[in-house]
Amino acid sequence: TQLLEQSPQFLSIQEGENLTVYCNSSSVFSSLQWYRQEPGEGPVLLVTVVTGGEVKKLKRLTFQFGDARKDSSLHITAAQPGDTGLYLCAGASTNTDKLIFGTGTRLQVFP
Amino acid sequence: GAGVSQTPSNKVTEKGKYVELRCDPISGHTALYWYRQSLGQGPEFLIYFQGTGAADDSGLPNDRFFAVRPEGSVSTLKIQRTERGDSAVYLCASSLLGVASEQYFGPGTRLTVT
Numbered sequence: 001t002q003l004l005e006q007s008p009q010f011l012s013i014q015e016g017e018n019l020t021v022y023c024n025s026s027s028v029f030s031s032l033q034w035y036r037q038e039p040g041e042g043p044v045l046l047v048t049v050v051t052g053g054e055v056k057k058l059k060r061l062t063f064q065f066g067d068a069r070k071d072s073s074l075h076i077t078a079a080q081p082g083d084t085g086l087y088l089c090a091g092a093s094t095n096t097d098k099l100i101f102g103t104g105t106r107l108q109v110f111p
Numbered sequence: 112g113a114g115v116s117q118t119p120s121n122k123v124t125e126k127g128k129y130v131e132l133r134c135d136p137i138s139g140h141t142a143l144y145w146y147r148q149s150l151g152q153g154p155e156f157l158i159y160f161q162g163t164g165a166a167d168d169s170g171l172p173n174d175r176f177f178a179v180r181p182e183g184s185v186s187t188l189k190i191q192r193t194e195r196g197d198s199a200v201y202l203c204a205s206s207l208l209g210v211a212s213e214q215y216f217g218p219g220t221r222l223t224v225t
Contacts (some may be wrong), residue, residue: 098144
């Protein structure tokens with residue numbers, strides 16, 4: 001069974017702080033996606049990383065895919081209250097056409 | 112354009128009853144996914160359709176769960192003899208080609224079994 005563990009599970013910080021969320025697995029994925037989900041809504045795709053070692057930036061968010069394509073990280077610089085939400089990583093399996101979602105990191109940014 | 116829609120948004124039912132949850136994907140999207148999400152957790156894969164056929168139903172927890180997509184568009188997730196443990200948010204997503212392309216999620220149906 002492919003599992004994606006995220007850490008930390010909860011994160012509560014002040015506006016302006018930096019943070020990193022980790023997504024780890026013992027399995028190799030063909031690609032990895034990061035989503036953000038707000039209460040009462042479905043997840044919304046932030047980014048997809050495909051190549052081992054790939055780094056993508058989306059404004060204040062930096063995403064990295066591990067060299068072995070087993071792990072990923074999301075770094076947020078100067079967090080803002082609008083960044084509050086549930087962050088989910090999701091791996092695309094190399095064998096099947098489905099996504100395996102991580103356990104989630106709930107971020108709360110206080111003004 | 113219209114996104115993925117799900118109805119009802121909330122469903123409360125008694126233990127043992129039958130429920131149907133509906134998903135309207137984005138027009139033209141051939142792939143449709145159902146997930147189940149418990150509070151504070153990541154979505155759990157249930158079933159994936161490519162067109163009218165279920166390409167992967169390995170996530171359905173047991174034979175009380177069944178899903179159809181008869182015309183390759185709208186899908187219905189059916190749960191028989193509901194149990195309290197079935198309470199969760201059921202999410203539907205569609206994508207143009209499959210896992211290789213972006214999945215667009217609906218807002219979900221919150222199912223509560225009393």
